[in-house]
Amino acid sequence: MQADDHAIMREVIDKTLAGCVSPEEEQSLREHLPACAQCQEYLNAGSRVIAGLGGFSFEVNPGLQAKVVASLKLRAEQLEAAQPSRRRMVWGCIAAVVLLVTGSAVAAQFGNLAAGSLHLQPNQVQRVLMAVWVLPSLCFALLFPLLPLLRNRKESVL
Amino acid sequence: MAEYDMTLAVGVSSDTQRIARGLRQRDVTLLQALVEQYQYRLVRYLIYLLGRRDDVDDLVQETWLRVLERGQSYDGRSRFEPWLFTIARHLAIDHMRKRRTVSLEAEDDGEPQSPASGDPSPFVLAARTEDSQRLAQSMQTLDFIYREVLMLRFQEDLSLQEVAAVIGAPVSTVASRIYRGLRTLREQLEGGKHAS
Numbered sequence: 001m002q003a004d005d006h007a008i009m010r011e012v013i014d015k016t017l018a019g020c021v022s023p024e025e026e027q028s029l030r031e032h033l034p035a036c037a038q039c040q041e042y043l044n045a046g047s048r049v050i051a052g053l054g055g056f057s058f059e060v061n062p063g064l065q066a067k068v069v070a071s072l073k074l075r076a077e078q079l080e081a082a083q084p085s086r087r088r089m090v091w092g093c094i095a096a097v098v099l100l101v102t103g104s105a106v107a108a109q110f111g112n113l114a115a116g117s118l119h120l121q122p123n124q125v126q127r128v129l130m131a132v133w134v135l136p137s138l139c140f141a142l143l144f145p146l147l148p149l150l151r152n153r154k155e156s157v158l
Numbered sequence: 159m160a161e162y163d164m165t166l167a168v169g170v171s172s173d174t175q176r177i178a179r180g181l182r183q184r185d186v187t188l189l190q191a192l193v194e195q196y197q198y199r200l201v202r203y204l205i206y207l208l209g210r211r212d213d214v215d216d217l218v219q220e221t222w223l224r225v226l227e228r229g230q231s232y233d234g235r236s237r238f239e240p241w242l243f244t245i246a247r248h249l250a251i252d253h254m255r256k257r258r259t260v261s262l263e264a265e266d267d268g269e270p271q272s273p274a275s276g277d278p279s280p281f282v283l284a285a286r287t288e289d290s291q292r293l294a295q296s297m298q299t300l301d302f303i304y305r306e307v308l309m310l311r312f313q314e315d316l317s318l319q320e321v322a323a324v325i326g327a328p329v330s331t332v333a334s335r336i337y338r339g340l341r342t343l344r345e346q347l348e349g350g351k352h353a354s
Contacts, residue, residue, distance in 0.1 A: 014337040049343045050312045055290030060201050064215050068222050069190050076186050
């Protein structure tokens, strides 16, 4: 047996222990091991290391769990209080949609009337109504349903 | 056997879905059960990562608070442990960076660095078997990148893919760290017999 062969077999043993050996390599190791005391010893030493890692038993501070649970409860309450209620979100969304529809109707129906009384062009009045009424309410109407999605994305990025 | 595996997979999946649902709802009762179930494993992982006992309790607490705050990002499609360890790892590495910055600043100011803790290594204190006692000193000097993959693979029984996800590295890197970590500890156990 060449020294290189042992080196190769040791790599296969490392792979076996790590759990990423191919079936062919596993087969070659199975054939090699019975005739090679050195590689058997290498495998046993690796297995002993893994078993040795299981021989550490760390002590956990007995008060830690209670401390963690208390801080979780407190934080959960804080988060709950900080979150706008679902009902408020729904009402906000409905109000924005109503404003949007009303604004559009006013812009469409009464633009000409308002233009006549104010001595302006109808499209000027419509533009003003769009800028100060329809567009802001459209933005708010879209913002409310999108707010939770934006918050989730921010949290996942962080 | 295939039937058994399927049952097991369905069981794991329904369990992780239940956890994901609870985390989305910020269910404190579920979190309490998770704390109880994973507390020791989290403490052990952080000790392997940091190589010392102090600060571990604070990091455990921070990890669970982060789980509560970011629970919505756990989708329940994979096991809970790798996700939990990933959170703990980010916090621990931030913590190590801060400690290093503070220590370097103290050095720049010409102030003496904080004295090394006189406490014995957590591995020496935790060694319960003859082999683990032999390994304890090496564990302390072994770089944390090797300690953590050994722990995740052999103590937590995570797959190589899961370990790779936790440490944010390719599977090949995880495998080579495992080989190197095992070789170092093997040499320690065998008194350098296999050193190449």
